[in-house]
Amino acid sequence: MAGYQLFLPRLYRHVELGHRTHIKQLEQGLQTNTYLKETVKAHTQILTLKCRQGGNSHWLIISLFEQLPNVRRLCFRDFLALSVQKVRQVLLTLPRLTHLDFQYCELTASPTIKPMAVCHLPNLKNLHFLWTDFSADAIRQLFSFTPSLNRVVLGANHNRKAMANDAALQCLTQHCTQIKDLSISLQQVKEASLCQVIQVYGSQLQHLSIRCEGNDTLWAISQHTKQLRQLVLRCSNYTGGYHSVMNVLQDCRSLQHLEMVSWPLHDVPSIVLDQIRHKASNIVKVTVALDKQDLQEIRRLCLY
Secondary structure, three states, X not given: OHHHHHHHHHHOOEEEEOOHHHHHHHHHHHHHOHHHHHHHHHHOOEEEEEOOOOHHXXXXXXXXXXXXXXXXXXXXXXXXXXXXXXXXXHHOOXXXXXXXXXXXXXXXXXXXXXXXXXXXXXXXXXXXXXXXXXXXXXXXXXXXXXXXXXXXXXXXXXXXXXOHHHHHHHHHHHHOOOOOEEEEOOOOOOHXXXXXXXXXXXXHOOEEEEXXXXXXXXXXXXXXXXXXXXXXXXXXXXXXXXXXXXXXXXXXOOOOEEXXXXXXXXXXXXXXXXXXXXXXXXXXXXXXXXXXXXXXXXXXXXXX
């Protein structure tokens, strides 16, 4: 019994619920085991909801979520038709939630959802999408009740809805004004949409990870992200020139870390390659990482 009580807080720090049997077992345990109930209440910080057989039973256990007041991170995984209205119902039962993840899901809009006049989720700061699709209406509804976000990771998805990824960026800038850390890996997004996001958030961005398709993206970064500290640029058919990358190095004076991922060698400034003493000249694509000292040395050598 002593060992059970000793390890129970660690075992229940992360709770995963998927199969109906597991859900009912936990529900019964919380009703009959006072120590388990107090342990879950105090120590459960991560909750993962998986869509397995009987996946709809998640919505029958709102009373369970209300017994998890210290959950900081919530992850939805493998839901093929996840209503944004249902998501909101769950979120409102978790007052201390700071992180929200969607993995391998598809978000659907609710025709009955009502706009929220005030922010009911002030602690929710982080949103992470991984292979999650959505309609334009669904993503708009989600962002409408998560206005306090300051870190957003929009990972790659299947882009099943035409123009939905572009709509997601537009809705993000309309509803979430506090973004400081942004990563965008969505496919088939217009460069103009990426540039618009950079322009809207540029003055407050500290970390940016984005796909680079041309000079417009680099120009937007150099002109609007003066306070940027970390930058990850993933090359995507970029055919621009040397000076655009150098403009970023010159204009973003607060930059302390730069990564250039999957860039052809001919598009990487020679002074950057010299700085990291790159020797694999036969490799078609490389990842170049520069820290604060590297960036300062580059500026000293060629920008002043």
